[in-house]
Amino acid sequence: MNWLDRLRESLARTRAQLTARLGGIVGAPPAEFFEQLEAALIEGDVGVATTQHILRQLSDRRDARDPAARLAALREILLDVLGAPAPLRLDPPPAAVLMLGVNGAGKTTTIGKLAYHLKTSGRTVLLAAADTFRAAAIDQLAIWAQRAECELVRHAPGADPAAVVYDAAQAVKARGMDVLIADTAGRLHTKTNLMEELKKINRVLSRELPGSPVERLLVLDATTGQNAIAQARVFTEAVGVTGIVLAKLDGSAKGGVALAVRTALGLPVKFVGLGEGLDDLQPFDPRQFVDALLTA
Amino acid sequence: MFESLQSRLQQIVQRLAGRGVLSEADVDAALREVRLALLEADVNFKVAKAFVDRVRAAAVGQQVLTHLAPGQQVVKLVYEELVRLLGGTTHALRFADQPPTVILLVGLHGAGKTTTAGKLAMRLRNGGRRPLLVATDLRRPAAIVQLQVVGQQAGVLVFSLPGATDPVAVATAAVGEARRTGHDVVIIDSAGRQHIDDELMAELVTMREATSPHQVLLVLDAMTGQEAVNIAQRFDELLRLDGLIVTKLDGDARGGAVLSVVEVTGRPVLFAGVGEKLDGLEPFHPDRMASRILGMGDVLTLIEKAQGAVDAQTAADLERKLRRAEFTLDDFRAQLRQVRTMGPLESLVEMLPGAVRPKGAMAGMDDRALRRVEAIIDSMTPDERTHPHLIDGSRRRRIAKGSGTTIQDVNRLLRQFEEARRLVKRMSGLEGKGKRGKLQFPLR
Numbered sequence: 001m002n003w004l005d006r007l008r009e010s011l012a013r014t015r016a017q018l019t020a021r022l023g024g025i026v027g028a029p030p031a032e033f034f035e036q037l038e039a040a041l042i043e044g045d046v047g048v049a050t051t052q053h054i055l056r057q058l059s060d061r062r063d064a065r066d067p068a069a070r071l072a073a074l075r076e077i078l079l080d081v082l083g084a085p086a087p088l089r090l091d092p093p094p095a096a097v098l099m100l101g102v103n104g105a106g107k108t109t110t111i112g113k114l115a116y117h118l119k120t121s122g123r124t125v126l127l128a129a130a131d132t133f134r135a136a137a138i139d140q141l142a143i144w145a146q147r148a149e150c151e152l153v154r155h156a157p158g159a160d161p162a163a164v165v166y167d168a169a170q171a172v173k174a175r176g177m178d179v180l181i182a183d184t185a186g187r188l189h190t191k192t193n194l195m196e197e198l199k200k201i202n203r204v205l206s207r208e209l210p211g212s213p214v215e216r217l218l219v220l221d222a223t224t225g226q227n228a229i230a231q232a233r234v235f236t237e238a239v240g241v242t243g244i245v246l247a248k249l250d251g252s253a254k255g256g257v258a259l260a261v262r263t264a265l266g267l268p269v270k271f272v273g274l275g276e277g278l279d280d281l282q283p284f285d286p287r288q289f290v291d292a293l294l295t296a
Numbered sequence: 297m298f299e300s301l302q303s304r305l306q307q308i309v310q311r312l313a314g315r316g317v318l319s320e321a322d323v324d325a326a327l328r329e330v331r332l333a334l335l336e337a338d339v340n341f342k343v344a345k346a347f348v349d350r351v352r353a354a355a356v357g358q359q360v361l362t363h364l365a366p367g368q369q370v371v372k373l374v375y376e377e378l379v380r381l382l383g384g385t386t387h388a389l390r391f392a393d394q395p396p397t398v399i400l401l402v403g404l405h406g407a408g409k410t411t412t413a414g415k416l417a418m419r420l421r422n423g424g425r426r427p428l429l430v431a432t433d434l435r436r437p438a439a440i441v442q443l444q445v446v447g448q449q450a451g452v453l454v455f456s457l458p459g460a461t462d463p464v465a466v467a468t469a470a471v472g473e474a475r476r477t478g479h480d481v482v483i484i485d486s487a488g489r490q491h492i493d494d495e496l497m498a499e500l501v502t503m504r505e506a507t508s509p510h511q512v513l514l515v516l517d518a519m520t521g522q523e524a525v526n527i528a529q530r531f532d533e534l535l536r537l538d539g540l541i542v543t544k545l546d547g548d549a550r551g552g553a554v555l556s557v558v559e560v561t562g563r564p565v566l567f568a569g570v571g572e573k574l575d576g577l578e579p580f581h582p583d584r585m586a587s588r589i590l591g592m593g594d595v596l597t598l599i600e601k602a603q604g605a606v607d608a609q610t611a612a613d614l615e616r617k618l619r620r621a622e623f624t625l626d627d628f629r630a631q632l633r634q635v636r637t638m639g640p641l642e643s644l645v646e647m648l649p650g651a652v653r654p655k656g657a658m659a660g661m662d663d664r665a666l667r668r669v670e671a672i673i674d675s676m677t678p679d680e681r682t683h684p685h686l687i688d689g690s691r692r693r694r695i696a697k698g699s700g701t702t703i704q705d706v707n708r709l710l711r712q713f714e715e716a717r718r719l720v721k722r723m724s725g726l727e728g729k730g731k732r733g734k735l736q737f738p739l740r
Binding site for chain 2: 042143189226227
């Protein structure tokens with residue numbers, strides 16, 4: 001099964017719901033159509049503000065008055081919100097990817113899959129086990145390193161995560177490798193001291209790899225509601241998030257909060273996670289995302 | 297920045313509470329905002345609608361418009377409805393008559409099951425029980441090691457079967473082991489799974505049948521969005537949930553999902569998970585959660601505490617003085633003392649919602665500062681306390697010396713007192729403000 005099918009399948013529920021909902025009412029009087037659309041978007045975690053923004057744009061468009069053209073117009077608006085695809089910046093090597101997120105978002109699993117993804121596209125990858133806090137996080141990453149056949153830099157549990165990242169940066173340079181991916185402990189964005197720790201890790205990374213592109217990816221659980229916006233905002237303020245990974249999109253959640261995060265902060269989704277297998281991480285394609293969302 | 301449910305509702309409540317007469321249009325407008333606030337807090341679309349409809353119906357039925365304080369009446373209704381939604385009173389974990397009590401924790405990936413299992417085990421151990429933790433997450437890398445580490449931290453034995461491939465077999469063996477070894481509670485930590493993954497959900501059903509748990513608890517991330525309803529419904533449908541544990545409540549998520557899940561499943565929330573340390577599991581209090589959501593902070597708790605600490609006579613005296621605007625440093629000191637008998641000032645201030653958090657006079661005062669203030673006032677003569685304008689430069693020097701502080705400290709206190717006094721004058725102008733204003737003083 002290729003990834004598009006997988007994405008389609010994982011979004012099938014959304015699609016079925018949306019098309020059942022919108023298909024039936026696409027020719028309905030505008031008031032009813034907009035009411036249903038509002039319900040569908042909000043139930044997809046798009047959020048009140050972004051939903052209203054989308055509805056306003058749609059109702060302002062001349063072609064939206066024509067029931068037949070409504071869905072096409074809606075698709076265009078959603079695409080516009082999501083923006084162009086934003087691939088990872090990994091050149092010139094060595095590049096670094098710092099994986100960020102709240103507890104349980106799916107950082108470690110995402111790293112395993114991203115490592116495999118980069119490896120299969122011909123890059124050499126080094127993992128840094130900088131989640132030294134959570135029980136067995138290092139062991140978990142070690143197993144992913146093994147699966148993806150990557151090298152791993154690890155310290156003992158409880159070690160300074162910035163020191164792990166420092167060592168990994170030296171290693172990636174010394175070994176002439178392409179990408180360093182650093183795991184970090186999950187932290188609620190409200191914990192000031194933990195956000196300070198993250199800034200330190202980020203500083204070490206930038207300092208030890210001067211001139212290298214550093215991606216700072218915020219992993220969002222697709223099931224998360226509007227709190228994702230606060231997460232994205234605070235992590236961005238702390239270390240300058242460069243993109244979003246929307247994890248666990250294989251559930252029934254719509255991941256609509258990605259639209260809200262994009263609207264509020266301009267952050268692009270770079271990857272989507274669709275399961276626990278090695279190849280279950282895929283580059284985000286806005287067109288396919290919206291198509292999967294809106295077409296039967 | 298999008299506003300939290302708490303601050304939104306707080307605004308609305310204040311708007312309502314600050315007005316004498318409410319028209320039906322006012323109620324409707326307020327409830328429209330309540331609905332938006334609920335949606336922003338991730339309360340499910342349908343649940344939010346039902347909530348608003350219920351409050352409107354109740355308001356009409358009780359003829360809010362004819363009440364003396366209609367704003368307060370609506371506040372009460374919104375609050376009561378929130379409490380009702382959240383499950384009424386506090387629910388405790390139920391134990392089996394014949395040990396071991398088997399508790400099965402279920403939920404999505406990353407909800408916090410393993411951490412919660414550790415917290416629960418520690419809590420039960422501290423309560424004099426002998427829990428056994430069971431590692432049945434055989435799929436996620438290092439999940440068993442994680443539980444073993446957590447178990448070690450909690451001082452609780454972790455049962456696992458090395459090399460096992462069937463989680464149900466592990467769970468069944470664990471229950472047998474507990475029976476043999478006299479463990480009175482078995483906590484089964486299951487693997488995270490998507491509720492739409494039929495195969496893995498079927499595995500849980502089998503596990504339920506095989507181990508006959510007395511409590512099947514859904515572990516729910518407080519940050520969950522609209523899907524919370526479907527997730528909880530599916531788990532409940534297949535496993536007959538007994539309750540919920542809400543995790544990550546130490547973040548800033550408003551936790552609207554909790555409301556949704558309790559509404560659609562009718563199951564109580566048993567515990568609230570706060571923080572990553574193993575002692576971060578607290579009983580869940582629907583009333584407190586509701587008042588937090590309402591934007592009243594734990595003002596109810598505060599009022600409760602204040603009622604215990606402020607005796608009626610002092611309150612009456614103070615009110616009389618307020619009215620006659622003869623508030624002196626003696627009164628100021630008496631107020632400070634009462635505040636101190638209510639517990640650490642910081643925790644009191646934390647209970648106050650943003651709007652009534654003290655600004656100006658009392659802002660930034662910790663317990664040590666309070667004691668210093670008391671010392672300064674103690675070093676004044678009775679005359680000075682009644683007539684602070686007598687306190688000139690040389691008296692200030694003497695007071696500073698007597699209280700072991702500096703002249704700057706004395707000056708600051710006098711400034712703060714003047715500020716408080718102005719506040720008092722303003723308050724005493726507001727006749728018949730009733731209980732609320734009185735009890736919150738001097739924290740206002």
